[in-house]
Amino acid sequence: xxxxxYEKICELASPLYFPLEIDGAIYMxxxxxxxxxxxDGQFKAEFHISGQPxxxxxxxxxxxxxxxxMAHQAILKRYIDENSQEQIVEYLKxxxxxxxxxxxxxxxxxxxxxxFFTDSGPFGETSIENCKGSLFAIDMDAQIVKxxxxxxxxxxxxxxxxNNQQLLYLCETGKNRVLRFVQTDAGIFYYSTYIQLxxxxxxxxxxxxxxxxxxxxxxEFGHVSEEGQIxxxxxNGVNVENVSIPQCPEISGLTFSSQKSNILYVTExxxxxxxxxxxxxxxxxDEAKKKDKDKFK
Numbered sequence: 001x002x003x004x005x006y007e008k009i010c011e012l013a014s015p016l017y018f019p020l021e022i023d024g025a026i027y028m029x030x031x032x033x034x035x036x037x038x039x040d041g042q043f044k045a046e047f048h049i050s051g052q053p054x055x056x057x058x059x060x061x062x063x064x065x066x067x068x069x070m071a072h073q074a075i076l077k078r079y080i081d082e083n084s085q086e087q088i089v090e091y092l093k094x095x096x097x098x099x100x101x102x103x104x105x106x107x108x109x110x111x112x113x114x115x116f117f118t119d120s121g122p123f124g125e126t127s128i129e130n131c132k133g134s135l136f137a138i139d140m141d142a143q144i145v146k147x148x149x150x151x152x153x154x155x156x157x158x159x160x161x162x163n164n165q166q167l168l169y170l171c172e173t174g175k176n177r178v179l180r181f182v183q184t185d186a187g188i189f190y191y192s193t194y195i196q197l198x199x200x201x202x203x204x205x206x207x208x209x210x211x212x213x214x215x216x217x218x219x220e221f222g223h224v225s226e227e228g229q230i231x232x233x234x235x236n237g238v239n240v241e242n243v244s245i246p247q248c249p250e251i252s253g254l255t256f257s258s259q260k261s262n263i264l265y266v267t268e269x270x271x272x273x274x275x276x277x278x279x280x281x282x283x284x285x286d287e288a289k290k291k292d293k294d295k296f297k
Contacts, residue, residue, distance in 0.1 A: 001229070001242040001243065002242075002244070003227075003243070003244045003246055004244070004245060004278055004279070005279065006245060006266075006276040006277065006278045007276065007278075008275070010038050010043045010274065011272050011273065011274045013032075013272075013273070014030045014034075015269040016029070016030055016036075016252060016253075016267040016275060017030075017031070017054050017252045017253050017267055018055035018056070018205065018255075018267065019255045019265040019266070019275055020058070020255055021255055021256075021257055021258050021265065022060070024259060025039035026038040026265055027046070027058070028275055029055060029067070030053070030273075033050060033051060033053065034048050035065070047088075049078075051069040051070070052071035053067050053069055053070075054068045054069075054104050055068045055103075055104065055106045056068070056106065057106045057107065057108040058108075059108060062079075065077070065078040065079070066091060066108075067088075068103035068105065069103065070102040070103065070121075073099055073101065073102045073121075074090050074092060074093045074100065074103070075091045075100075075106070076090060077090075095136065095145055101119050101121030101126065101132065101134075102119065102121040103117050103118070103120075104117070104120040104158075107159045107160065107161065109161060109165050111164075112183075113139070113140045114137045114138065114139060114140065116135065116136070116137050116138075116148075116159055116168065117135075117159075118133065118134070118159055119133060119134040119136060120153075120155050120156050120157060120173075123155065124155070125155075126154055126155050127154060127155065128175065130154075131154045131174070132152075133151070133152075133154060133155055134149055134150050134151055134153060134156065135149040135153065135170055135181070137189075148181060148189045149170075149179075149191060153174075154172055154175045155172070155173040155174040155202070156170055156171070156173070157171045157172075157204050158203070158205035158206045158217070158253065158254075160206045160207050160208050160214075161208065163208060163210065166182070166183050167182055168181040168183075169208070170206075171204055171205060172202075173201070173204055173219065176196070176200075176203070177193050177194075177196045177203070178193075178195040178197070178203055178206065178216060179191050179194060180192065194237055195216070195237055197231070199218075200218045200219065200220045200225070200229060201218075201219050202218070202219060203217065203218055203219070204219035204252060204253075205217040205252065205253045205254045206254075207255055207256050208256075210256075210261040210283070211283060212234075212235045213235075213282065214234075215230055215231075215232055215254060215256075215280075216231045216232075218231060219250060219251055220250070221249070221250065222249050222250050224249070225249045227246050227247070227248065227249055228246075228248035228250070228266075229245070229249075230242070230245070230264075230266075240282070245266070245268070245278070247270070248266070248268040248270060248276065250268055251267070251268050252267045253266070253267040254266045254267070262279060262280050262283035263278070263279065263280070264277075265277060265278075266278060
């Protein structure tokens with residue numbers, strides 16, 4: 001396992017979660033209720049909610065921002081109305097009359113117009129002896145909520161899509177494994193255990209690179225380990241590399257840059273909550289190989 005160099009691009013007093021890059025700006029959420037934006041070296045609060053945000057997605061065409069609010073056990077929608085006034089409204093609070101436990105990770109599929117989210121509740125609530133976590137998909141056109149895995153998961157956290165948006169990966173932290181959901185032509189999702197991990201507490205976040213490598217952030221408590229770890233898997237689910245991040249064991253989110261395929265942004269909360277910028281060599285190698293192949297076409 002090789003250590004990777006990293007740069008802290010920002011720090012905050014309150015825990016940070018799930019970075020997201022849009023048009024060169026890095027968005028992330030803070031447990032104090034701030035939705036933050038970092039761009040051109042400037043760090044500011046974009047807006048604030050009176051709750052505990054865990055993740056956001058940005059619907060650019062409709063100019064909506066959806067927020068997973070753990071404190072209110074709801075998904076919120078933020079927008080600017082026709083009078084240029086900010087509105088933050090409750091978007092989803094329950095499924096078939098049953099209240100959500102607490103949304104964790106949000107993910108928007110532009111191809112299928114689906115909003116996926118994990119419903120984990122607070123850390124430790126849906127533990128191994130209480131596997132009541134879920135994965136849902138909201139059909140944004142029909143406004144219908146569909147359960148893909150209902151009240152059967154142990155702290156479902158980070159989710160990501162393959163580049164063709166037909167595969168969804170889910171970190172089931174409590175069982176130290178990654179599940180894979182496959183969408184058929186009929187729109188039905190089937191899932192199974194894709195990767196069973198050993199060691200550390202469990203996977204907490206994931207992202208797919210342009211070369212279809214799956215990056216899995218493996219959380220560990222700061223008093224147990226001094227380093228963070230990200231495991232990298234190829235398209236067949238084979239572990240091809242593990243990288244360590246010194247002094248950063250409590251990773252809380254990761255995302256790839258949309259502008260540079262070998263840049264990974266990571267949030268981490270073990271000492272001073274920070275957002276890190278990491279250069280990933282394996283993606284540089286793949287990009288070089290691709291260029292070499294293109295020369296002979």
